[in-house]
Amino acid sequence: MYDDLKGKTVLITGAGKRDGIGFAIGEKMASCGCNIVLTDLDSEMEGLNSLAGELAKRYGVTGTALGLDVTSQESVDVMVAELKNAVPHIDVLVNNAGAALGVPSAVHTYDDAAWIKTFEINFHGVYRVSKAVLPLMFGKEGCIINMASKAGKSPLPFNGAYGCAKAAVITLSKVMAKELASFRIRVNAICPGLIMTGLQKWRLDVEAKWFETTPEEREKEKSKEIPLGYFAQPRVVADLAAFLASAESSYITGQAINVDGGQVMEL
DSSP states (O other): OOGGGTTOEEEESSOOOTTSHHHHHHHHHHHTTOEEEEEEOGGGHHHHHHHHHHHHHHHTSOEEEEEOOTTOHHHHHHHHHHHHHHOSOOSEEEEOOOOOOSOSBOGGGOOHHHHHHHHIIIIIHHHHHHHHHGGGTTTSOEEEEEEOOGGGTSOOTTBHHHHHHHHHHHHHHHHHHHHHGGGTEEEEEEEEOSBOOHHHHHHHHHHHHHTTSOHHHHHHHHHTTSTTOSOBOTHHHHHHHHHHHSGGGTTOOSOEEEESTTSOOOO
């Protein structure tokens, strides 16, 4: 629990899946007393409304659900207009929306449309949403958390677009940290490793077919690459996000912090 987070408003993109990192962050922030705005694609709105209502009821905060396609400037503009009617100020922005399209594929065989779309979601989406939401953050101390990935530092083969986009997110986070420091807005990136989300389960299914094995065997094999030896649950990422949003991390900005069980160790 971080008492200084109580009453603050947190906006999280890509939060429409119960087993995803976005919702885990929403739940953690709500448990700290934050008012939560969850966003996701219009196709996820029924579930998103349910999740927002659940957080509001369980933790006694406000829970708002808004449709958002981070690849569409029009959608971002509509979301921000609705946001202005719903809340007076955003204290914390979590750019979590992400996807990997066109995998598995080598760079020289990658479908161009899938490559570009992957960048639109994972990288340009962060830029687009941050630019649009920042006017609602100025005037108070704030925090932006960008979801990068271990793949942005140590990329996997046959998933090049995702790794390159996440590397770009890390650099963008550092640029934003320098540019926004004078506005008292800190910016950091989180780099998850093998977290057992719905997306991760899908990847295991895809890789199992690729390597002609089962998802369970693929998980066992991948776990051997992790010094701690297991896939973590989304809540470990949520715990870090809450810390980065709190006053406990008031002197931390411009960092890309690994949550990967020790897979990436660097100076």
